Amino acid sequence: MAAAANGFADTFPKLLLQNAASRGGRPAMRLKDLGIWQTWSWAEALDEVRAFSLGLQALGLRQHEKIAIVGRNRPRLYWAMCAAQALGAVPVPVYADSVADEMAYVLEHAEARFAMAQDQEQVDKLLSIADRLPNLALTIYDEPRGLRDYDPARLKSFEDVQAQGRAVLAGAPDIGEAWEQAIGRGTGRDLAVILYTSGTTGRPKGVMLSFDNVIRSARNGNAFDRLDETEDVVAYLPLAWVGDHIFSYAQSFTAGFCVNCPESEATVTDDRREIAPTFFFAPPRVFETLLTMIMVRMEDAGVLKRKMFNAFIAHARRWGEKMLNGESVPPSARMLYWLGEFLVYGPLKNRLGMTRLKVGYTAGEAIGPEIFRFYRSLGINLKQLYGQTEASVYVTAQPDGEIRAETVGRPSPEVEIMIAESGEVLYRSPGVFLGYYKEPDKTAETKTEDGWVHSGDAGFLDATGHLRIIDRAKDVGKLASGALFAPKYIENKLKFYPTIKEAVAIGQDRDFVTVMVNIDLVAVGSWAERNAIVYASYQELAGHRLVYDMIAEHVDEVNRSLSEEPMMAGGQIQRFLVLHKELDADDGELTRTQKVRRGFIAERYAPLVEALYAGAEVCDITTEVTFEDGRKGAISARVAIRDSKTYPPTTEAAAARMMEHAA
Amino acid sequence: MRAPSSDAIVAGDTLLAVEAVSLRFGGVRALTDVSFDIRKGEIRAIIGPNGAGKTSMLNCINGFYHPTEGRITFKGVTRPKMRPYEAARGGIARTFQNVALFKGMTTLDNIMTGRALKMRRGFFWQLLRHGPAMNEEVAHRKAVEEIIDFLQIQHIRKTPVGKLPYGLQKRVELGRALAMEPELLLLDEPMAGMNLEEKEDMSRFILDVNNQFGTTIALIEHDIGVVMDLSDRVVVLEYGRKIADGTPAEVKTDKAVIDAYLGVAH
Structure with a gap:
């Protein structure tokens, strides 16, 4: 074990060798399959990764080439990442629920040569875009179900690839040694992974992170919360999201703890209950x-x-x-x-x-x-942290004992923070990314030459040294009157009511603030049941008079609380409506991480926005919707609009104080 | 219209043959002189307007009714009076038009009941905590878990089926039928009352069952689109008589079918 002897392992394959040697019997990975938790120890994980990695090598995956990882949290998908990294190749995780077109963009941009797909659903998507991906030589799948009759020329099962790797190993035992030596030659400065950010605007950008970025960030995270090999985490968030990459991959490899993969998306709550994780995000x-x-x-x-x-x-x-x-x-x-x-x-x-x-x-x-x-x-012990893909997650986190709901904590270990003139938060840390893949101009926009990164968020450090985030820097705007308009701040206040699932605030350069609200079907549905309110569809429930009354109360409370915060008092809600349809990522209204795309929504529901400001009481609208299978349809509705009361700001002195902080 | 003639079919290919079956309840003629066959490995649809005798036909096949005239040959054996449990033992499983599950039992237990016929150990062994009965139970549980995995109902494994939405109940019922590892699976309106998405899911499962396990399927369905997409061959009944038999394309263009079932302006 040449690499393990180096002591401080600086790549994931080295960490794998080290863990297999030092804690080979401890669980590394669990998957609930056929109703039973199946466990793989670190030694077994090494065996799986080695076989798959040698298989990939035999099939022609070379250094610096990209392998797309498409699917939900499955041990084999994590292993595929490590197997690729052992060859010096770069994994590119892709959001499992992205539609074929979005997937095509990422794979095309990353020039992926191989793809590791979870199941038929993902394979189908990949096949449907195959003609746009000339570089894609081979797709490997984990779950064979439904794939029996597919053309095997460009499709192989995970087992097939492993079998090929094992055959190679059996034929020439020194291959295994050569494989470990190649791992030993890898360094922390190498590119480890490209994570495409979902992006609230425009096309996703490929954030390049080195092993040093990811591993140092992970080690700092482990030290900060005193995590060790006895932890259990449940991996259920998208692989392509930096959070999962750090919590379920990097921190597991560095601390040596076990990652538990749920049986299916629908069973996460039950599976979490069975595992009872010690570290949870x-x-x-x-x-x-x-x-x-x-x-x-x-x-x-x-x-x-x-x-x-x-x-x-x-x-x-x-x-x-x-x-x-x-x-x-x-x-x-x-x-x-x-x-x-x-x-x-x-x-x-x-x-x-x-x-x-x-x-x-x-x-x-x-x-x-x-x-x-x-x-x-x-x-x-629930805490908040503030992180970004470009920082390998950790920017700030709340230390134990200093927890307050409105802050996101102190700078994490080895992280420096600076607030720009404009109020934008800047940071510098060992976790800061190498750059955006193939987009040097965008890298230069975000990252200064001396390593400071523009977070794009507006915030300030309060008296206790904790960071407070107001909103996206570019989203903080002004009303026509000059009063501050922070849409997300208002939306979040509304969303804190369980009956409101999403809210979209409008007001930039307008005379006053208006909001469009999405009701939460579970909460409102159960409320309707208890109050004997009959409804046939989401649309009907959303438009119900009593639902409007309830939302009106919430809006009123939000206005009252806004009036108590002098900076925000000018941004009280004067009119609102309840949307007739749920905002959906398939329609482009939300990002894949479920954030509202305000500009797009304002455009899409332009007649509603117009009606909000024209003082109309109702407005008719027809909206195109995309079904799960990609087909389109249209729904039309008559949406009611209501006025709400606003309150005068409470204290002037408090206003001045807050202004000082923000400036 | 083409009647199946015995010389057109290779003998080994016919799993089930219905020959000149008639069924009468007193003066009511539910079925009159119906003949058709089901070949091994195919998906065979039985369609027709309300009251055409479709469910009666299925009931005859699995021995719930006994034809007044004619005979039914399954795997080369003709039984004049086959009982439902004999049919089940022989490898015929079915689901019902109205879901017929044990409402208070969990999904897992409901599907487990589908294995009942395969349990070999008696009461004495069952009393013991270890031994052959336990091993048998484990083996059956594994088979059931594979079905749960196949139908993607892991999240409702421990939920009493009475609490489940209708679409999922239908899926559990399919699971119970699959647990018998049938050679012939009879589905009585598997998609009745479902929305589009549920129908698509169910169609995929039916195709997967057929593809992956090679199970022969006979199904009754009202949604003509589903039938055309799913089935290899279609038999059309009207007022207890067969009016057409053939591939979906053939049936779709058949004049009698268009008049009787798809509807024309009269």
């Missing part, structure tokens, strides 16, 4: 969904259970966070909390799969303070 949306699910279930529960739940949750809200932060709490409250732990919090955490959780992170979007506090009050 989720975008706010997941925490919101879980909370909504709990609340909906509690509404349906018996009277006794509901009363007990409400009473103990109220107690936890009052004392739980203080106990978690190590503040002093009266013994009686502590006693009652322990009782609550036994009766309510414990079973609830078990249900959420958070019983063993050491640290949980949320990032990507702002999380509702209420939601954030709910989880923390149960004794779950």
Whole structure:
């Protein structure tokens, strides 16, 4: 094991050799298959990766060539990344739910020679774009189901490739040695992976990260949260997303902990409960969904259970966070909390799969303070971090004991932060990316010569040295009156209500702010059921008078809270409507990471926007929709528009203070 | 219209032959002199307007009804009075027009009941925690898990089927029929009451079952588009009589069928 002897391994294949030698018997990977958790130790993982890697080599994958990784979290897809890296080739993970056209762009741009696809669905997509991809020589698939009658010329199974690799190894045992020596020649400066950012505007960009970027970031993350080989994580977020790459790949390889792949997308919640991960990451949306699910279930529960739940949750809200932060709490409250732990919090955490959780992170979007506090009050160490693909995730993170809902924490280890004149956040760290693949001009726009990266987010460091993010720098605009207009800030406040799934705020250069709201079908549907409201479709429910009344209340509360924040008081919502259709990534209204594309939506629903500002009470609109299989259809609707009340700003002094901070 | 003549078919290819079957309930003629065959490995559709006798035909095939006249030959054996359990043992499984599952039992248990006929060990062995009965149980569970995986219903494995939406219940029912590892699978309106997406899913599963396990399938379906896409051959019934038999393309252009089933301005 030449590479392992080098001590401080600086590439993933070296780490794999090292882990197989030093903790070969410990679990590296689990997959729930046929209802049972199948486990692979580090030694077994090495065996799988080696066979596949030699197979790839025999099939002609060479140094610097790209292999696209298309699918959901499966051990073999992770192994394929490492197998390619062992040959000096570069994995390019692709979002599994991207439509064929988006996939074609990424594979074409990356000049992928090989593709590792999860199943028939992905193979079909790849085949449908084959004529646009002259470089693509071979597609390898993991799950054979439904692929029996496909043309085998450009299609091979994972097992076939491994068999080929094993045959090579059996024929000439020194090949294995040569393979390890080649790994030993790799260095941390080499390109490790290209991650295409989903991009709220324009085509995705390929972020090139070196082994040093990813591995140092991962090691810092491990040290910051004291993660070791005993951790368990559940891998369920897209492989192409930098978060999954760091949490489920890089941090697992560096700390040596086990990555658990769920059985299917639909079973994640159950599988998480079975595994009870110790380290967990989720975008706010997941925490919101879980909370909504709990609340909906509690509404349906018996009277006794509901009363007990409400009473103990109220107690936890009052004392739980203080106990978690190590503040002093009266013994009686502590006693009652322990009782609550036994009766309510414990079973609830078990249900959420958070019983063993050491640290949980949320990032990507702002999380509702209420939601954030709910989880923390149960004794779950949920924290926020601020990260970007270009930084190999970590820019800032909240250290234990310094948790507040409105900040994203202090600079992570080895990260420097600077706030530009414009309010934009800049950072510099060992995790900072090499550049955008084949786009030097865009790299130059984002990354200065001395290594500072423009985050594109506006924010400020508060008195305690914590970073606070207001919005995307380019999205922070002005109303016609000159008042500050921060659309995401307003949208997030609305989205904190479980009944509101998405919101789109409009107001740039306009006289006032208006919003378009998407209701959450689960929460509103259950509310409708309880209130005996009959509806036949999403559209009908969205347009219901009582739903409008409920949303109007939420908007009113948001206005009230905005009026208390002097910087934002001018941006109160004057008119709103509830959209007749769910915003959908297939229609281009959301990005693949489920962020709203404001400009596109304003264009698409132009008649509605016009009506919002023309003072109309209703507006007719016909919208084209794309179904899952790519076919198009149209839905038309009559959408009602309502006015809402605004409030005068509360304190002038507070306004001045806030302005100072932001400037 | 083409009646199947025995000399046109290679003997080994015919899995099931229906010959001049008539079925009467008192004065009501449910089926009159119907003949057709099902070849091994094909997807055979039975279509027709309401009350044409489609479900009666399936009931005759799996022994729930006994034809008043005519005979049904399955795998070369003709039984004048085959009982449903004999049909099941012989390798004929079916699903029902109205879902017929055990509502209070989980998906897993429901599909497991499909293995009941394959359980060999008796009550005594079942009492023991270890031994042959346990090994048998494990083997059956594995087979069931493979079906769950195949039908992509892992997320409802432990959910009582009564709580499931209709489309999923239909899928569980298909799973139970598959658990019998049938040679001939009878599907009575597998897509009734489904939306477009559910229909597409179900169609894919039916094709996959046929493709992957080589199961012969006879299905009744109202959605003419689905029938045309799925089936290799179609038999058309009207008022208990066969009015057409052939490939979907042939049937679609058949005058009698167009008049009777697809509808014309009268």
